Amino acid sequence: MTQDVNPASAPVAVIMGSASDWATMSHACEMLDQFGVPYVKRVISAHRTPELMGEFARDARANGFRIIIAGAGGAAHLPGMVAAQTTLPVIGVPVKSRALSGLDSLLSIVQMPGGIPVATTAIGDSGATNAGLLAVSMLAMTDDALAAKLQDYRDGLKEKVAASNAELV
Numbered sequence: 001m002t003q004d005v006n007p008a009s010a011p012v013a014v015i016m017g018s019a020s021d022w023a024t025m026s027h028a029c030e031m032l033d034q035f036g037v038p039y040v041k042r043v044i045s046a047h048r049t050p051e052l053m054g055e056f057a058r059d060a061r062a063n064g065f066r067i068i069i070a071g072a073g074g075a076a077h078l079p080g081m082v083a084a085q086t087t088l089p090v091i092g093v094p095v096k097s098r099a100l101s102g103l104d105s106l107l108s109i110v111q112m113p114g115g116i117p118v119a120t121t122a123i124g125d126s127g128a129t130n131a132g133l134l135a136v137s138m139l140a141m142t143d144d145a146l147a148a149k150l151q152d153y154r155d156g157l158k159e160k161v162a163a164s165n166a167e168l169v
């Protein structure tokens, strides 16, 4: 793979099967942006570019990535096939499909046979948001400043609940 795959020395790669997945996967990137985590985003298709997918997955660790977030829809082989070719953690995001509303994506990503895990999120935008947050949590295991930011984020969620309750009375 060329040297510029990870020009920013980003710890996270956000990959997706099609440009049409971006509306969903942008939510993962928004979270990474919010926490200041550098990432690389790329369209890599398991079906249309299988060689590129293999090359990317096999070289991912050497290229400096620590976590891969992979989103796909329909017969969503991308997360599992990437996980099969790297020992980096892979977070799979089932993209909401046109035909089956993402149930097909969910089942094809989550039902990995024992041995090759894919940490699968919910279908769609929430799943992509949580994929970003999960990557942040993983990186925060060895980064106290990031862990503190994550705690602030959680505190903010708690405050929003308190504020919405105050509005009810």
Ligand code: RP5
Binding pocket: 016, 017, 018, 019, 020, 021, 045, 047, 071, 072, 073, 074, 095
């Ligand atoms: C999958 O097929 C992609 O992940 C996408 O969700 C789905 C449809 O792709 P397009 O036909 O929109 O390119 O490979």
